[in-house]
Amino acid sequence: MxxxxxxxxxxxxxxxxxxxxxxxxxxxxxPDGLLYLDGHSLGPATHKALARLEQAAKDEWAQGLIRSWNDAGWIDLARDTGARIARLIGAGPDEVLVCDSVSTNLFKLAAAARDLSASPTLIIEEDEFPTDQYIAEGLAQLTKSNLLRVRPDEGLQRLAETGGILIRSAVNYRTAAVADMKEAEKVADLSGGVIVWDLSHATGVLALDMSIARLAAGCTYKYLNGGPGAPAFIYVRQDVANRITSPLPGWMGHKSPFNFASHYEPADGVARFANGTPPILSLSALAAALDAFEGIxxxxxxxxxxxxxxxxxxxxxxxxxxxxxxxxxxxxxxxxxxxxxxxxxxxxxxxxxxxxxxxxxxxxxxxxxxxxxxxxxxxxxxxxxxxxxxxxxxxxxxxxxxxxxxx
Amino acid sequence: MxxxxxxxxxxxxxxxxxxxxxxxxxxxxxPDGLLYLDGHSLGPATHKALARLEQAAKDEWAQGLIRSWNDAGWIDLARDTGARIARLIGAGPDEVLVCDSVSTNLFKLAAAARDLSASPTLIIEEDEFPTDQYIAEGLAQLTKSNLLRVRPDEGLQRLAETGGILIRSAVNYRTAAVADMKEAEKVADLSGGVIVWDLSHATGVLALDMSIARLAAGCTYKYLNGGPGAPAFIYVRQDVANRITSPLPGWMGHKSPFNFASHYEPADGVARFANGTPPILSLSALAAALDAFEGIxxxxxxxxxxxxxxxxxxxxxxxxxxxxxxxxxxxxxxxxxxxxxxxxxxxxxxxxxxxxxxxxxxxxxxxxxxxxxxxxxxxxxxxxxxxxxxxxxxxxxxxxxxxxxxx
The missing domain is CATH 3.90.1150.10 (Aspartate Aminotransferase, domain 1)
Structure with missing residues (x-):
């Protein structure tokens, strides 16, 4: 170009x-004659996503019923789809899982980060997407942790000072300004702090290299075109995944969910961040939407x-x-x-x-x-x-x- | 009969x-020739749910795109659908909201219940559905609260002793045994404790009267036939809703989500328990599935x-x-x-x-x-x-x- x-x-x-x-x-x-420049908010449907959704509904749900958990691969769909998103964010296939919403995933990660960070202090800049700010507020209140709400671009400085947990967008939802992830991760490393990245406005449009970061969540209904409210993804780097646990250990994140054990034993790797049963219909549309990225x-x-x-x-x-x-x-x-x-x-x-x-x-x-x-x-x-x-x-x-x- | x-x-x-x-x-x-007795796990599809899903995908998503948040009523769908579920569990229309998974909703309620209960001690019986046990474990760990894992049928006794927070199924997933909700709520009242009810195996098959209870979550893909992994519901009785807050205050639970304010201000009532963007495709199928209950x-x-x-x-x-x-x-x-x-x-x-x-x-x-x-x-x-x-x-x-x- x-x-x-x-x-x-x-x-x-x-x-x-x-x-x-x-x-x-x-x-x-x-739609014919429409010029759509809102894919940063809700991506459009692909023909394949529509066809796959119909198949998931009419064949797998209506005809296959409960058998589709095995026969149609529903049980692996969240991991399989995560593995395909992994390529698009420069992560390993075993480091990404589709689950919950971005809000819930940010909460899970910021809570889990307490086992990695030097301090439980939460840090958020005031121009972050509202949900990121509210989640930081909710977690701070629940855990009686310190929350620093700081001016835009003050986050790294406060991270350096505290060794706490910074929730940070890779791309700002309002201005589209890109964070310098490498520089930020250096500050995290030096301070003993941790950054939870929000990749919502970055995924599918930036060439990310997530190997430099430990924790992230992101949206699938923007540039990934997964459909309205499609389940989000969560990224946890392999080397830290088994050192942290989810505060929301739903049964799907258990090592052996179908043993129906009383005590929680986390699955290996990012899979432990699974929670309840994923919305299979929405997830199926997302899985097919990713086909549009094949070969690019x-x-x-x-x-x-x-x-x-x-x-x-x-x-x-x-x-x-x-x-x-x-x-x-x-x-x-x-x-x-x-x-x-x-x-x-x-x-x-x-x-x-x-x-x-x-x-x-x-x-x-x-x-x-x-x-x-x-x-x-x-x-x-x-x-x-x-x-x-x-x-x-x-x-x-x-x-x-x-x-x-x-x- | x-x-x-x-x-x-x-x-x-x-x-x-x-x-x-x-x-x-x-x-x-x-399916022709199939006898389906697994609706307590995954309910079958109704013709209307399949048709509605197709409409949501092909008309509202593909053609309407972002406009459908207003034009197709997506923004109100979680509340409207909650109001219809309310009738089936003996609750008021403003007391139920569709959101997240049962696991996440149990977490939100058990955390919020800390503002209502005499003690933050969590109590769970060992024959409860695994996710209920794991969520209690996750919340106890995160908040450094006491967790009492007790033998089946010991929960009320320990609630009486502690004035803590008991997570309890209305119908046991294994045996189908029904809890005496009235008796249990009496114990809660006397002890200053709170019960978070899991209505997953009760909704759509029992004549519940939720006016006697304060907090509950439930599944919509069992007897309500909402589709695989359909979003769950949350019930918060009107008189306590504004006294508690969600630990997961995603932007959809803000009083004015589209003001994009930095500080969280909870919506009125159960609506404050909304979290991230709901999975609209799955939610649309659920909404239509409820038509099968009309007039019953x-x-x-x-x-x-x-x-x-x-x-x-x-x-x-x-x-x-x-x-x-x-x-x-x-x-x-x-x-x-x-x-x-x-x-x-x-x-x-x-x-x-x-x-x-x-x-x-x-x-x-x-x-x-x-x-x-x-x-x-x-x-x-x-x-x-x-x-x-x-x-x-x-x-x-x-x-x-x-x-x-x-x-």
């Missing part, structure tokens, strides 16, 4: 034609996402919009955040034009560039329409100003 | 013909389940099998447990004959009688086949003796 930007819509089309990832778009069941390296995904983001920022500048996303692509995740005091209504006006981005209070408009189904022409069209919406002022209507429940 | 038992297969058929619930069987997508009272479900269980026990006695399930139907849940040292192979031999029950180590054969799709003729056929399998000794073959992963 070259670093010069396309200078016209036709240029964009030509660039997309040369993109080896472009054909992946056909794998997706995207995380480096290819990252390179394309960066190119699209750079292009978006260059066009946004031309229409006079400020961005809080890093200009340097190596410091940015898969989305770009632009600001306008009427951002909510502007996003609504764009949706009315068939272009979907999203809004985060008070003034942030986010546009996500999933490398699997987004191209240069899409970026052009979106920014062209955005410029037009600003010029016409069409966002200034009661329809677009009326807020929905979910924004 | 009369108390005399049918004396022939034809008698059974006649009895089923008079059963007002018999027509509900047509709502289920049961829990008392009707209970009466039929008891009659079928009584009938099963009477037939089992004739073929010389012992049961650990209470003979008195008011003390028994929806399944019957019979014992045989070769129980595993016998269950496999029955499955080969198209009759599905399940096995619990070391010698328990469980047969579940979901009142929505099981009749007297089914019980007759199952016990007739079981007698035959014992007589022929056909279970004694390598095929049936070889153990599967899930038993």
């Amino acid at each position: 070259t670093t010069s930007f396309p200078s016209s819509f036709d240029d964009c089309v030509a660039r997309d034609r040369d993109d080896p990832l472009a054909e992946r778009r056909d794998l997706f069941a995207l 390296t995380p480096a290819e995904l990252e390179a394309k996402a960066r190119a699209l983001g750079d292009f978006c920022l260059s066009l946004a500048e031309k229409i006079g919009l400020q961005s809080s996303s890093p200009a340097i692509s190596t410091r940015r995740g898969g989305h770009v955040t632009l600001h306008h005091e009427n951002g909510y209504a502007i996003i609504q006006a764009l949706i009315a034009r068939g272009i979907i981005g999203d809004f985060r209070s008070p003034d942030a408009m986010r546009f996500g560039f999933s490398p699997l189904y987004t191209g240069f022409a899409d970026v052009w069209r979106a920014m062209d329409a955005l410029g037009d919406v600003l010029k016409t002022g069409e966002w200034d209507s009661p329809t677009f100003l009326a807020r929905a429940k979910v924004t | 009369t108390t005399s038992f049918p004396s022939s297969f034809d008698d059974c058929v006649a009895r089923d013909r008079d059963d007002p619930l018999a027509e509900r069987r047509d709502l289920f997508a049961l 009272t829990p008392a009707e479900l209970e009466a039929k389940a008891r009659a079928l269980g009584d009938f099963c026990l009477s037939l089992a006695e004739k073929i010389g099998l012992q049961s650990s399930s209470p003979a008195i139907s008011t003390r028994r849940g929806g399944h019957v447990t019979l014992h045989h040292e070769n129980g595993y192979a016998i269950i496999q031999a029955l499955i080969a004959r198209g009759i599905i029950g399940d096995f619990r180590s070391p010698d328990a054969m469980r047969f579940g009688f979901s009142p929505l799709y099981t009749g007297f003729a089914d019980v007759w056929r199952a016990m007739d086949a079981l007698g035959d399998v014992l007589k022929t000794g056909e279970w004694d073959s390598p095929t049936f003796l070889a153990r599967a992963k899930v038993t």
Whole structure:
């Protein structure tokens, strides 16, 4: 991929034609005429995910019933799916498991980290995704531990001082700023502290190398396209997995769950972080959604996402919009955040034009560039329409100003 | 329903013909020729659940995408579905929420109960479902609380002594023995203790009155037929809900999740026990599965389940099998447990004959009688086949003796 930007819509089309990832778009069941730039929030369905879900429901559940735990491999599905996610985050196949929600997994990891860290003090920066902050609050309260809520970018300093447990996003949900994981892990090592990484906005769009980190959780319904509320994943590096335990030792994390033993004996490795019975239908859709990543390296995904983001920022500048996303692509995740005091209504006006981005209070408009189904022409069209919406002022209507429940 | 038992297969058929619930069987997508008596483990699919799941996937996810949080009502689905489950357990519509797994919900409640109980001591009987025991263990370890593992039926005594927190099944997963909830709650009240009820094997088959209890969690993929691993529910009585908080305050339990505030402010009532994003596909199937209960009272479900269980026990006695399930139907849940040292192979031999029950180590054969799709003729056929399998000794073959992963 070259670093010069396309200078016209036709240029964009030509660039997309040369993109080896472009054909992946056909794998997706995207609505006709819709330009979807919200894959950082909810990824779209692939044809395979829809077909697999139907199979899981009609064949495995309705026909196979209880037998499908063995016959359809339900019992191994969380581990098998975890192993496939592992490749996408630069982890070993035995280090990732699909289970619970990101919130629950962060809780499990931050609690388990107490057996690894020099101090039980919890640290969270105030611009982290809310759930990460609330979970830190909940765990601190339950365990009567100290919780340091610190200003953005103060987390590492406080980690160095305390040797505590820092919950940190690899990619900030608002700005898409990327954390320097290597530097952060060095601070953790030196201080005796531990970092619990939230990979939600990084997975499927960055070339991560999780071998440098010990603990992480992440979302599967964003760039992995696992479906609404698809179960999350948990990563625990092999060398620490057997030294820690889950505070939520549901029976699926037992060494021999079907022995129905009274005492908990944790399974080996990350499998001990399994909890209750996973939602098989949602998990089946996720498993099939991962097929869209077969044969692609995380480096290819990252390179394309960066190119699209750079292009978006260059066009946004031309229409006079400020961005809080890093200009340097190596410091940015898969989305770009632009600001306008009427951002909510502007996003609504764009949706009315068939272009979907999203809004985060008070003034942030986010546009996500999933490398699997987004191209240069899409970026052009979106920014062209955005410029037009600003010029016409069409966002200034009661329809677009009326807020929905979910924004 | 009369108390005399049918004396022939034809008698059974006649009895089923008079059963007002018999027509509900047509709502289920049961495989032809299969007799399914494992609804206490995984309920079968209804036609509506399958159709709703397809709609959720193909229309709401694939076509509606992120817009479906508002347009398809995803954002309210966990509460709306909880309100419908509430009717089935004798709770108010604002007292039940669908979220997480039973394991996670038991953890949340047992942790939250510390703000209600005289003592943080946890109490669990040794014949409880393993996950209940492990979760008690995990919470005790995390909070450095005392955990009393006590013999079956000692729980109330220890609750009385300590004023602690007892995790207790309303129906024992192994024997189907029913707890005397009224008596237990009296002990809790007198001692200042709290009981966290596990309603997993009771919901959808017993006429519960949860107004006498404060906290409970339960499973939706057994008698509620929500689908494999369908999200669980949590019950918190209105008068205590705002006095306690969840140790897992995921962003969905915030008063205003879409304000993305840094500090956690719990939603009102049971809604504060929401956690991360719920698995919408699995949740949609569950929501539709509940349609099968419309127009039926829990008392009707209970009466039929008891009659079928009584009938099963009477037939089992004739073929010389012992049961650990209470003979008195008011003390028994929806399944019957019979014992045989070769129980595993016998269950496999029955499955080969198209009759599905399940096995619990070391010698328990469980047969579940979901009142929505099981009749007297089914019980007759199952016990007739079981007698035959014992007589022929056909279970004694390598095929049936070889153990599967899930038993």
